[in-house]
Amino acid sequence: MPKLYPQGEAAAAAGKAAFEALLGQPFALDLPGVTGQAGEEISPYTQAPLGITYPQADPDRLFAAARAAIPGWAGAGIDTRLNLLMEGLDRLYREHLFTLVHAVMHTAGQSYNMAYAGSGVNALDRGIEALVYAEQAMRAVAPQARWQRRFGPDEIALDKTYRLVPRGVAVCFTCASFPTWNAWPSMLASLATGNAVIVKPHPASVLPMAITVRVFRALLAEQGFDPDLVTLCLDTLVAPLGKVLIKHEDCAIVDFTGSARFGQWVEANAHPALAFTETSGCNTVVLAGAEDLDAAIRSLATTMCMFSAQMCTSPQNVYLPPWIDTPEGPVARDEVAARLAAAIARLTEDPRRAAMILATVQGAGTLALIEAMRREGQARGRVLLDSRPYAHPDFPDARTATPLLVSLGKEARDLYAEERFGPIGFVIACDSAEDALEQATRDAREQGGITGFLYARDEGFIARAEAAYARAGAQLTINLTGAMPLNFAAAYSDYHVTGLNGAGNAALTTLAFVASRFAVTQSRRPVRDANA
Amino acid sequence: MPKLYPQGEAAAAAGKAAFEALLGQPFALDLPGVTGQAGEEISPYTQAPLGITYPQADPDRLFAAARAAIPGWAGAGIDTRLNLLMEGLDRLYREHLFTLVHAVMHTAGQSYNMAYAGSGVNALDRGIEALVYAEQAMRAVAPQARWQRRFGPDEIALDKTYRLVPRGVAVCFTCASFPTWNAWPSMLASLATGNAVIVKPHPASVLPMAITVRVFRALLAEQGFDPDLVTLCLDTLVAPLGKVLIKHEDCAIVDFTGSARFGQWVEANAHPALAFTETSGCNTVVLAGAEDLDAAIRSLATTMCMFSAQMCTSPQNVYLPPWIDTPEGPVARDEVAARLAAAIARLTEDPRRAAMILATVQGAGTLALIEAMRREGQARGRVLLDSRPYAHPDFPDARTATPLLVSLGKEARDLYAEERFGPIGFVIACDSAEDALEQATRDAREQGGITGFLYARDEGFIARAEAAYARAGAQLTINLTGAMPLNFAAAYSDYHVTGLNGAGNAALTTLAFVASRFAVTQSRRPVRDANA
CATH class of the missing domain: 3.40.309.10 (Aldehyde Dehydrogenase; Chain A, domain 2)
Incomplete structure (x- = not known):
């Protein structure tokens, strides 16, 4: 509940002011390959445009920048990546939560309380959960092993070293009515495992993800990483870029939340990229x-x-x-x-x-x-x-x-x-x-x-x-009754989507949601110091 | 080494005799939907036909039988499945290893020692390894959880129950020159996670997999399961059935080992089935x-x-x-x-x-x-x-x-x-x-x-x-020298294929090789006895 947030009243007021200060302005976001500005968000609360414009970047440039950013990030190791991503979630919580609440309200149309709980703290929980699974999957690969076996006359002793190699550039599609809940875990699952992420928000709900992207870019730069690991690709309702991104030769992973119709296209056409989809529910x-x-x-x-x-x-x-x-x-x-x-x-x-x-x-x-x-x-x-x-x-x-x-x-x-x-x-x-x-x-x-x-x-x-x-x-x-919404899904104990029917092919969160986002490469060589 | 096998000499002689008794005969294998007999294996050692024919079954009937067999198997639980599959590998080792050696020699053309080591014990090891990964992925899902949270005036306590639901029917393609090494881990990864498997051997190397299928079918029946969980779909060089199987509406998983050309088709066309491929190596x-x-x-x-x-x-x-x-x-x-x-x-x-x-x-x-x-x-x-x-x-x-x-x-x-x-x-x-x-x-x-x-x-x-x-x-x-073949890949410490280049999209064995072969479904309801 918002009232339980530390110094909640002041934080809420500051968040609202921060949101209002964004209105009618270009949103300050450095991106590679900017070609223009666009923005067509309309608040469901006022039915008036927010008047915020965002930089539009050339997809080729975004992919190239993302690719260039990966080696340093992939080489940084599991702990470094997880710590940085936890810090990012923490910053969203400590510094931007109430700004995000208003951003979600005035794009997705959610109530204040739902924007706080469902699109705020619960979605952050889902992000942490994705990090936990990513860590499990990555730690399941030993960093090295010493192996010994006799072959005929020779006792062979090898040192084997394993590397986790990210798939490449992930594209994360976010939806209009619930922009952060699926997006944060998807983004974090890709980033934790060493990939870069291009966020492609629904043009009706850009602001929550633009804030997210800005927070992660600043944090990455501050920690000595290339901020182009996290970028935003804005499209418009009349000129959608979804298919361009998915069919781009450098697209390695697609996370998609949105319509069943486009989701089915994604599932059938993402190859060779991996696709993780959540579409609609006939509940x-x-x-x-x-x-x-x-x-x-x-x-x-x-x-x-x-x-x-x-x-x-x-x-x-x-x-x-x-x-x-x-x-x-x-x-x-x-x-x-x-x-x-x-x-x-x-x-x-x-x-x-x-x-x-x-x-x-x-x-x-x-x-x-x-x-x-x-x-x-x-x-x-x-x-x-x-x-x-x-x-x-x-x-x-x-x-x-x-x-x-x-x-x-x-x-x-x-x-x-x-x-x-x-x-x-x-x-x-x-x-x-x-x-x-x-x-x-x-x-x-x-x-x-x-x-x-x-x-x-x-x-x-x-x-x-x-x-x-x-x-x-x-x-x-x-047989659930009482004050809990029947469809409330708790991080850590409720699996969202099974992948067994047309509502999507991936669950938030299972090992399968993270384990294929990286590969394992190895090198092996004879033990150099037999006494070591 | 064959000489280390218990009572190796007698076992080797018995295996050779068992293989020779199979020659020139119809191979005894009960399958659903049999429509005829075929067999066109030619020994690379004699360049003469083996003269073994196998039942050919109608793919629709194989899929229907496999689907019908799944619920009992999926419901049997992790331990039951893993124990049975370990027993199957053990039987292959104890009762059929030397028969398989000759079967591999006279189809794939391998040497006696390689057929024993590479296609025998090392391949069995790879099978066990797949079971280990399958167990890890399945055990990562708790069977149940008790969960509690306050919602406004209500303290809600829920019992949550999780089920592992298999994807469905897997098709396992095996190759001509190394029929068991990829096939056993693929089969076992699917079976361990509750799926059924239709084995589609290369028509030039059927016998090793026909023996495997017969062993698993007998064991399943003996343990009260439907033997149609494991079947064989034989095709011929002039009338291949690969695409028919992959595009069948009940095909949920494809494991493919074979040519790069068909492997690429599999990767691009298997959807909505999952595809795990290993094709060729430009090494x-x-x-x-x-x-x-x-x-x-x-x-x-x-x-x-x-x-x-x-x-x-x-x-x-x-x-x-x-x-x-x-x-x-x-x-x-x-x-x-x-x-x-x-x-x-x-x-x-x-x-x-x-x-x-x-x-x-x-x-x-x-x-x-x-x-x-x-x-x-x-x-x-x-x-x-x-x-x-x-x-x-x-x-x-x-x-x-x-x-x-x-x-x-x-x-x-x-x-x-x-x-x-x-x-x-x-x-x-x-x-x-x-x-x-x-x-x-x-x-x-x-x-x-x-x-x-x-x-x-x-x-x-x-x-x-x-x-x-x-x-x-x-x-x-x-820098490896000495008696170890440079390309020897050990189970448990060597990852085979990374999935990062065109040589295949899956590794033997990682969590990613098993984790998506099942889904997680859940049900939750209020705790019925608050004191429990």
Whole structure:
């Protein structure tokens, strides 16, 4: 919580002032090969341009500079790299956290608290976690070994020396609605293992990563390393550079967070670069029963509202059997659906509370999608709860929308079985609890689910659901109620994305996320001093 | 050594008899979806067909059977899988080693001793090594965790459970000249992490892998697992099935050992399957100086002769400065080249000794390549040592060829800067030691070198060479003389292939070789007994 930050009030005020001082200015960032300035960020809170411009650099020059910077960094050794990167995260925390909070708010549209927690401290935790895995993978390679064996008449003794050699230049794509959470661990995984990183932010959310890049560049230079290990490649909505970067002959690693469509292109076309992707989540809820149905519905409603469901982990589809099992007896599906709609309505009726939980809508396209889904819902099912703008108490021009909740039958799978990014939820009528589980896990598996949520009372059913979600490759949360957001993912104990379905091919964080970012080379020679 | 095997003489005789009993027969192997029988192996020792036929199975049926077999295997747990796979390797060692020796000799064409050591015990070691890495990667994931955190008014306590989920069905391609050495670790890496494996042997070297598949199938069935976890997909030279297997919708992992050309296709086209490749080696030697020039030349000559240089680690290109530095003063390049040719000639003049070291030539195409390289060598350089058949003392019809050694200038790079598979070596005239190092490491980097070999007296030059070979991605052996083959790669301390150049994208064995063969899924739920 922001209030627990050391001298939090002063830090918060200073961060806000620092953010405001950036507005309407060219952002001071030295980069190699600058060819111009650009910037088209629009605050979802004011719907006005931030007016910040950033240097645009020539991709060839960025790659060349990054390549030139690698040898010194790769040669610096594991401890030096890890210490420097920890210091970088520490600086982001100590010196820039509240600036980043406002940068995230006014680009991604998150609430103050989420920008602090989700895009701030939790994302820093994810960065540290990536360093831990990188260290494990690198330390698994002994720096040297003495080896001895008899070959015929000769006792051969060799000293073997191992080097960790980075892959090369990594390109880290960051997304519009959650710019730091995936980016920091990806960047740090590449840097820790000796690579250079070109950050390619979504043009709508540049500032958080521009600040990050500036912090790391300054730190690298200060410590005697080439700052071009970390650069920024800005593109614009009309002239995207993503494919140019990925197909560049010097691109060795791609980390991508963003749309499923481009993510699939990345996975298929990144070769020979390694690709680590996280795209979208068709996230499912099976509500078969609950010990405390009200608590379950409250948790579900809250999580479906949080940041207007603009997280890749937000639940979207609620699969309901005809009757939901409770200690007080079965409750009819329509009643449960109505109670869910009512709970969402209650959470969002007070604008101050709505502002805390819904925050704003990042992109204007989401409003059009809500409109389209409303029309489809009316035509093919029933709108249980309509979406409307709410009046943000602090930002009268904020782009806002309360959730749309639509009731559908299974035949409308073309409508619900993909991520509909934004405050859009579906209640899907299933034949039974088993059918709900089957539909939900099939949609997760085939359409790419990151998270799954289950409420049930029957332990046998729960066990089957755990197995089915494991096969579907979605991370399952069972019977959780209370104040924790259902989709909260903790560093060090929650794996984000499995790689088993279309929602992405990489997890934050496993050994597989780091182990292939470097290679091992060796040299060996006869032991020179046999007594050593 | 075979003589150290327990009751080695009896075992050797029994293995030979077992091999001979297989000849001219259908190989007894139950497989799902058998559609016919085929077999076109020809012994390089007799140049006569082995006359063994194997069941050919429909790929769709193999994939379906493999998929169906996975859940029971994946659910069995790490210890069960590892114990069973260790038992499988143990059976290969205790019950089938000498049968495999003859199977390797009469398909790959290796000598008895190499088939025993390189394709037998050392390959088994590589298999165990893969199991060790698989265990490390899997144990890095805790099976469960209890997690606690305050969210506003609520102290949330969750039990989190993690599952290792295999990717699916792996296809393991094995090569003609070294069928077990890459195959066993690849198979075991996939199986240990819960996947099924379809083995796709080169049609010229089926028997070693058919024996392997039969051993593992019997063991799996005996232990209550579905034997279809390990199957064989036989194709023929005129009707290859490689691309069909790789592009099959159920193909999740490809391990490939074979030609650079098909390997590159695999790397580019395996997606969405993971690809682990080892193709060919343009392997380089820089001979700048030596404390004992005779010893260096002897080692080099021996290793260039070994198995007629039909190993992906065999040195091919010897880069020489005008003068080679020795304690007795500089020795002229032409003299060193002549001494190398003489050393090779000496090693191969006695047919009994030639048989031990050169063994046979696996494929008839290699003889045509020698012929072509001789012509090119005569036209563009100088033939230092011509290739000729030698009379194998035990197999009068053996396909044999002593090494061809050609002297070239740097301008003939199109000739020497790629793997010329077989007993073909080049001596390349360079401007200086530094130039030799630059040429050699450039060829390794650009054309894909697996190994590099250096002889030098200047420690500064050696240090630069270590760095240059690390950048080139080839494993370097420095100043090694004596009875150890220069390209001997020991399990547990020698990494085979770096993944940094075109010789392949994967190393035997690193965490990266195993860590992505499984994913982590999780489920979490509130702690049910707060006192637990």
